[in-house]
Amino acid sequence: MNEYDLIEAFKEGDEFAFVSLYNRFKSPVFAFSYKMLMDRDQAEDVMQETFLRVYENRDRLMKTSAFKSWVFTIARNQCLNHIRKAGRQVAMSQDALENLASSETPLSKMDKSEQVAFVTAFLHELKPEYREVLILREYQNLNYEEIAAVTRSSLSSVKSRLFKARRKLSERIQEAEARRIRRIEAGRCV
Template sequence: MTNNDEHYINQISMGDTNAFAVLVDRYKDLVFTLALRMLKNRDEAEEVAQDTFVKVYRSLKRFKGDSKFSTWVYRITYNTCLDRIKKNKNFNSNYSVDEFTDLQLKSIDNALDNLDLKERQKTIQNCIDHLDEEDSFLITLYYYDDLSMEEIGKTVNLTANNVKVKLFRIRKKLASILRQHLEPEVIEYYERER
């Protein structure tokens, strides 16, 4: 928890509701992005983001500071998304995991590197949208929000080692999806180069 977050949390505990608006403003984009990655629906993500901040406000007294405030907010977001998914069973898209060798993963990485930045980001984002809810969430925390394995573990209630294994599997799933979205001749070129 940054000292800055701690300052606002103390202000809120003394009755300053405006201080909560600062925290909401600081974390709203992050919460919305995480919810959107899991739910893959803008309206649902907006509702979950609102629900998350209501829960954060109501349970702020229980925040002990053993983890970063952002990690605590991620955890509430994650759990709120899971609750929403349980309610609406229509959120599901699973891709099978093909067995990829390190060489094939490297070929896909090289093919991605060959795309211009905007095109690469769009391709990766489209592929992440095909992952299931939890996988999208984990990959977002790791690659977009640069959280450590330990921080992700605290967020989703797993050990850092389990997070590492899950991220490895997710990367293989993502490779399977990317392979379907990239031009086959581009991938074949990089496989021949090896």
């Protein structure tokens, strides 16, 4: 059964369709949740809570074509609830880091542990609304329209947040490179 038919069957109460949709979307929802929370147990909880809400609210799904955005919106809200409850900022995994570090940036000159520490510190500085659009775009490969639907933001807001998050990352990379160069030069002068 294709995804469209599964969603339609799920909306009509078909349990098999729900299980099939769960199996298709559980990994992307877990990955998104993990990148937002950087805690496997919490990400697992969010994934379960997300699909419980999907199941309980299937009658609210109006457009079959919006299922993916709807699921990620629920997951996003659950993540934000966990962040608020925990009162903490979250870090980025090493896998996620590789997506941001191109071979042309000073970040790529750092060893992996330096990169993880750098991006973790950077993400601690980001507001959740910047972090989430960066994760949805870079790690979940959602397009701007899907991100706008998930975050309930305008397309221009999504683009602006991504631009600002990437600009802040670029500024931090340049600062880190300048510090690295100063350390190297200071070492030569000794």
